[in-house]
Amino acid sequence: MENYRLCMCFSRKFKVAVAGPPPDVKEAFHKYTGGGSHMTADQLRRFLSEAQGDSCGAADADKIVEQVLQKMHNIAKFTRHSLTLEDFHHYLFSPDFNPPIGDLDMTKPLSHYFIYTGHNSYLTGNQLSSDCSDAPIIKSLHRGVRVIELDLWPNPTKDNVHVKHGGTLTPPVELIKCLRSIKEHAFVSSQYPLVITLEDHLTPDLQAKVAQMLIETFGDMLYRPDCECLEEFPSPEKLKNRVMISTKPPKEYLHAESAENKGSESKKDNDSDDDTWGKEPSDLVSDQADDSMEDDDDITEDSDDDHLEGTLYKRLIAIHAGKPKGGLKEALQLEANKVRRLSLSEQALEKAAEDHGADVVRFTQKNILRIYPRGTRFTSSNYKPLVGWTHGAQMVAFNMQGYGRALWLMHGMFRSNGGCGYVKKPEFLMAKGPHGEVKVYMGDGWRLDFKPTHFDTYSPPDFYTRVGIAGVPGDSMMKKTQPKEDDWTPVWNEEFSFPLTVPELALLRVEVHEYDMSEKDDFAGQTCLPVSDLRPGIRAVPLFDRKGERLKSVRLLLRFEVLEPPEYVKILFDRYSQNGTMTIDDLYRFLVEFQVEENTTATKDEAQAIFDSLKHLSIFQRRGLHLEAFFRYLLGDLNGPLSPSPEVHHDMDAPLAHYFLYTGHNSYLTGNQLSSDSSVEPIIKALKRGVRVIELDLWPSKEKDVVEVRHGGTLTSAVGLPECLSAIKEHAFVASEYPVVITFEDHLTPNLQAKVAKMVTDTFGEMLFCPSYNQLKEFPSPESLKKRIMISTKPPKEYLETQRSKGKETTGKKSSKRTSDNERWDSERTDSKSEVETYSKDETDQGIEVQLADEDEEKTVPQYRHLIAIHAGKPKGASGNWLSVEENTVRRLSMSEQELDNAARVHGTDIVRFTQRNLLRVYPKGLRLDSSNYNPFLPWMYGAQMVAFNMQGYGKNLWIMQGMFKANGGCGYVKKPDFLLNVGPNGEVFDPRERLPVKNILKVGIAGVPADKAVRKTKVIEDDWLPEWNDEFTFELTVPELAVLRIEALEYDTSAKPDFAGQTCLPVSELRTGIRAVPLHDRRGEKYKNVKLLMQFEIY
The missing domain is CATH 3.20.20.190 (Phosphatidylinositol (PI) phosphodiesterase)
Structure with missing residues (x-):
């Protein structure tokens, strides 16, 4: 008799069910219908005006009701003129209810706007071997991109112009084909100006040919400046339906080419305004040098014929490009009667932001800064655009044929302003102080420093904080909070006390770690602060990485919760405000009474400075600070644990x-x-x-x-x-x-x-x-x-x-009794005896002559x-x-x-x-x-x-x-404590080995980590094509003008990585409050035809 093993397989059924309206929709419907079963046009008008904040008249409401009924029921005429709950629910999902995000002022110079910018716009795929075509150009124009980049090269016979990625395997496309496609599709999605950046590698005769092509193709659409170089860029409004050319003028091009041919063969110190393959190196040093080219053609002579041919080409250039000779600082210098375009790689921008941040912002207030991807992005990936945007860079050039979170952010930003491809820069990037100073805003939060998956791939991090004192042995200790699971903005709400015997030498140590049950905990930031210089009260503490470099965004708020203005902050605000507003006098009282600054720097002028620092925010009110602005101040740079304007305050007249x-x-x-x-x-x-x-x-x-x-x-x-x-x-x-x-x-x-x-x-x-x-x-x-x-x-x-003494020693002997003030390698050994040698053998090996004439x-x-x-x-x-x-x-x-x-x-x-x-x-x-x-x-x-x-x-x-x-x-220089300098009546001095009494007690409370890039997730809804989460999340934003709301839908899988189901990014500054239908997009940013999320937004 044989044994059989029976396997019973059940197929999983996917049921599509029609979901009813969520509770919030039902609540809104019942509220505005008075509990009735139908919503009249007037009730709809009230809902739109009061709940959604939309302007809607009676006629508009009537029209909406009629359109919804016709669409829902396919009947031309209705006896009833009202909406059921289902009709109302359907209307909330309709495109008519969610029109494009609104308009901005378009009358300022071009330099006042972020511009939707493409990089290598003709490539269909990767940067090495994909096809060159006009198809990706057309696709970009339909998306609303306003800057198209073309790399111009001679064809093999040197009699025509091709568009291709030089030095790679990409096959070319003819320039004339690209230009004709641009003309046909330039203003399909936006009527605002289109900029074509030409990265040319041409001889002067071919440049003249390009000029003729441009004139014949675009005709009156082409914007030609009246003067050779503009003193100020025109506005997008003045340039509607116009095409602008941006490139390096031919004369500068020829000089750069001639210099390149005469130079050495090494190109590691050269950088180009041309974004050819070899001109976007990873070395930061190269990003600061002069322009160079990869063209093998010799252009060493600027003849009269070349000059005549180049003149026509030069007259077409509306936005002049180029870098002055020298380093980054020279490249960012302003010229009184001239505006221009400067190109930097993403790496050069990071270096410029670190060393010359204010200069970058100042440059972009008048000129145009273009950022392009580094050359090693073979797959046409992209970089974080926020570094460029926060420094005012107008043209953050992206590989539009790529995909990923960075590109989603780019898409989200340019859904703003009706999707016209121009977004006005925040006022604080354009504001100048009385002496020309500008503010470089890097933001608060972890959004710029850590990816969502930096710590845990499948869940938010489990942060905990170690707090302690570094000092003399009696003071040194460390304590830690409990881990807070799955939270980017943890609230620990724990307090520690440290008895200090020598507070003059004590430092407060703060470290944040991410708990990992199976591996070593991940490092998330640290700081050390001198206890003697700490300012009491509520302080925002910036954190640093392992090398001591300041993390651009990460902060800890000592004593207070961060998920929203904490209850204790609200109590403080109520105590020091009147009728919901904190005046300058109220703020001064808070600084003196609560922050205990009456003996330091608290003055009316300081309170005024705090007000001035918040003026660019939309939440700022002339009469005073509201709660949000007050909370923003508590998290800001002016409220750090050390003085915001540090000054030398120790006595500096001692030896x-x-x-x-x-x-x-x-x-x-x-x-x-x-x-x-x-x-x-x-x-x-x-x-x-x-x-x-x-x-x-x-x-x-x-x-x-x-x-x-x-x-x-x-x-x-x-x-x-x-x-x-x-x-x-x-x-x-x-x-x-x-x-x-x-x-x-x-x-x-x-x-x-x-x-x-x-x-x-x-x-x-x-x-x-x-x-x-x-x-x-x-x-x-x-x-x-x-x-x-x-x-x-x-x-x-x-x-x-x-030396002479050393020369007299025998080769095999080593003195263990003499010491050296010189720290050569062999004189820094672990054995203390060997460390007191006079000189090491390395010195005699160098052949130093010791017998010298007197x-x-x-x-x-x-x-x-x-x-x-x-x-x-x-x-x-x-x-x-x-x-x-x-x-x-x-x-x-x-x-x-x-x-x-x-x-x-x-x-x-x-x-x-x-x-x-x-x-x-x-x-x-x-x-x-x-x-x-x-x-x-x-x-x-x-x-x-x-x-x-x-x-x-x-x-x-x-x-x-x-x-x-x-x-x-x-x-x-830090003045030593007096006890290290004091001498007793009998010559006695401080003995560090003695036990000392407690002098001070430092209390530290840790509340949380604020974030502009917090990540939350809903619960999983199983076996449902129409999931209803009904979850609510709150995010604190420090720079809402540059914040982008990122949404991802995933399909949960218990045995594998969750599957991607859609995403979108929306500019927070233009979100409309109320219940909205949010369309989702695929990985490449293409809009799904039907997929939407129903969301409610509140901004307060």
């Missing part, structure tokens, strides 16, 4: 030894300590952050005739000393006017030291502080050294003596020694001898982190006493190959002024360092 100095270690390294590049970039970055001590390791070149900066004995590359000195000179006082100290760790012969002396003198000139006598008896004050450069190193004579020494040494303002060195003997204090001289002592740890155990008070007059520099141990850092609090506790850190690293210790030097206006 240098009385301050902690923001100090770098191996400041020239871009990454790890073994193999990274040496460069001026990390030096510049450190100086811009406020670092005041820069370290350079000086070594001879292979030829022994040039001085290099590099990390000896490693694989790191070298950078020239002159480049480093020039970079320091240019950026030394960008972030702070207080002195910069350059520490030389030199490995040079005396003749090279003399060369260094000349370089330093020639570079810095009068900026250089050179003591009038051999060695200082007391260090000057930071105040007396404003905008001065100080050199710190070991004097040459001591250096030579050490006359040479006398000739070269004084030149170098004269530069040294801060003498470095260690007396011979054990660590106790190092810490000896001399009455008539001051000096700098360097110790590794391990040496300090060992010395602190035995000579703790001696270290404190030494640092009251002298400088102590502490550097990382040699095993920190990854450029990590150590806990800075041990050296700070003992008074060490120069706690040298790898600024190119990252991690909690670096966050602490950055937090510390946010104090005192971020000037790079």
